[in-house]
Amino acid sequence: MYRKALSHSLSKLGFGLISKVVSTGTLKAPPSTRCRANKALIKITLAGCVVGLSACAEPPKTGAELAQSLLIIDTHIDVPYRLKLSYADVSSATNSGDFDYPRAIEGGLNAPFMSIYIPAKVDEAGGAFALADELIDGMESLAASAPDKFAIATCSDDLQNHFDNNLISLPLGMENGGPVTQSEEALRHFFNRGIRYITLAHSKSNKISDSSYDTNEAWMGLSPYGKELITRMNDLGVMIDVSHISDAAFEQVIEISKAPVIASHSSLRHYTPGFVRNMSDDMVKTLGAANGVIQINFGTNFLTEAAQIYSKQRREVVMAYIASEGLAQDNPAVKAFAEQYKKDNPYPYATIEDVLDHIDRVVALAGIDSVGIGSDYDGVGDSLPQGLKDVSTYPNLIDGLLGRGYSEADIAKVLGGNALRVWRAVEAYAASQGTAKQCRT
Numbered sequence: 001m002y003r004k005a006l007s008h009s010l011s012k013l014g015f016g017l018i019s020k021v022v023s024t025g026t027l028k029a030p031p032s033t034r035c036r037a038n039k040a041l042i043k044i045t046l047a048g049c050v051v052g053l054s055a056c057a058e059p060p061k062t063g064a065e066l067a068q069s070l071l072i073i074d075t076h077i078d079v080p081y082r083l084k085l086s087y088a089d090v091s092s093a094t095n096s097g098d099f100d101y102p103r104a105i106e107g108g109l110n111a112p113f114m115s116i117y118i119p120a121k122v123d124e125a126g127g128a129f130a131l132a133d134e135l136i137d138g139m140e141s142l143a144a145s146a147p148d149k150f151a152i153a154t155c156s157d158d159l160q161n162h163f164d165n166n167l168i169s170l171p172l173g174m175e176n177g178g179p180v181t182q183s184e185e186a187l188r189h190f191f192n193r194g195i196r197y198i199t200l201a202h203s204k205s206n207k208i209s210d211s212s213y214d215t216n217e218a219w220m221g222l223s224p225y226g227k228e229l230i231t232r233m234n235d236l237g238v239m240i241d242v243s244h245i246s247d248a249a250f251e252q253v254i255e256i257s258k259a260p261v262i263a264s265h266s267s268l269r270h271y272t273p274g275f276v277r278n279m280s281d282d283m284v285k286t287l288g289a290a291n292g293v294i295q296i297n298f299g300t301n302f303l304t305e306a307a308q309i310y311s312k313q314r315r316e317v318v319m320a321y322i323a324s325e326g327l328a329q330d331n332p333a334v335k336a337f338a339e340q341y342k343k344d345n346p347y348p349y350a351t352i353e354d355v356l357d358h359i360d361r362v363v364a365l366a367g368i369d370s371v372g373i374g375s376d377y378d379g380v381g382d383s384l385p386q387g388l389k390d391v392s393t394y395p396n397l398i399d400g401l402l403g404r405g406y407s408e409a410d411i412a413k414v415l416g417g418n419a420l421r422v423w424r425a426v427e428a429y430a431a432s433q434g435t436a437k438q439c440r441t
């Protein structure tokens with residue numbers, strides 16, 4: 001198992017970006033230490049000063065090197081629910097899934113937001129609050145069982161402190177706001193438990209918001225309760241996540257929220273016409289103008305029209321089979337039929353180039369400060385692009401960004417700087433309303 005055997009320190013830089021800076025002797029020094037004397041120079045440059053880097057004779061960095069030296073925040077990884085369905089010890093190597101500690105280290109991942117995912121049917125059945133507590137308990141036990149590897153992060157400063165201690169931060173995001181609708185105190189309860197963003201709805205419209213997947217737009221956006229919740233989340237310092245909600249709800253969030261918001265795992269509708277779960281160009285512009293950030297989802301269905309067409313056809317064929325055979329949807333024969341369909345008709349996996357196209361387009365629409373990564377690892381099944389199959393593969397994405405001419409400073413923003421900026425802005429607004437941030441370190 002490869003472990004970062006380095007002692008690092010993080011430096012908060014002038015524009016709110018964290019860069020990992022090697023500060024002490026190392027057992028396994030990255031190639032960049034060949035130019036140790038110029039580290040300070042690089043730091044100064046990242047802070048915004050115009051200082052030529054030509055003095056440093058370093059060769060261009062690779063994706064693998066930058067993955068280890070820059071902060072990587074991925075705002076949506078579905079480990080908690082994966083472990084509920086099928087437990088595995090992700091502090092060691094696992095044979096299944098997209099995330100475990102060794103692979104995260106290999107990929108340079110520092111702060112994966114763990115998705116506390118509440119299926120709509122659990123919410124409708126009244127089990128949302130208990131399931132959220134159960135999934136958070138799972139993450140607390142994971143951190144407690146491997147205190148030399150993981151730690152729950154509940155404020156932006158925790159990321160730095162954890163990194164100083166060679167720990168992977170586990171910040172928590174809640175996917176589906178159902179649990180906080182169950183009582184007045186529920187939002188505070190889950191804030192105290194560490195939830196730092198809430199995706200307002202999931203696959204169905206709920207008591208807070210309409211969902212992009214639900215044709216029943218009961219609220220024409222946000223419910224009256226949902227509108228109030230936005231203000232309460234602002235005041236407490238919980239980021240608002242606009243992924244999954246309807247276009248109207250998104251517009252209303254932007255209108256009401258006093259702090260910038262995130263789309264924790266969404267991609268661009270431009271490349272997937274008709275897939276309203278993704279964001280339109282206008283929405284991306286609006287989000288960027290409000291200092292928010294869209295974190296690109298890696299699932300192929302979120303990336304290409306070919307996958308959208310494929311999935312629609314597969315669904316239709318499977319539904320026709322169910323109807324003709326008179327089977328229940330959960331009949332094992334249905335699953336076998338769908339698997340066979342996939343074998344006969346290979347899935348059109350996206351490539352890294354597709355992910356890069358989405359990033360490029362956000363930059364063109366809203367600027368480099370408006371885009372990040374929200375892979376949806378462990379949440380999109382066997383639909384990940386070639387070359388981005390799990391958390392060990394961020395270096396491939398970085399190589400792609402380098403290939404398209406992105407500077408190190410810009411790559412740092414995409415990998416985590418932008419998400420961190422929004423988190424800090426949300427914390428700062430809450431502080432202005434009298435809520436001090438709660439940290440674990």
Ligand SMILES: [Zn+2]
Pocket residue numbers: 175244265379
């Ligand atoms: Zn989702």
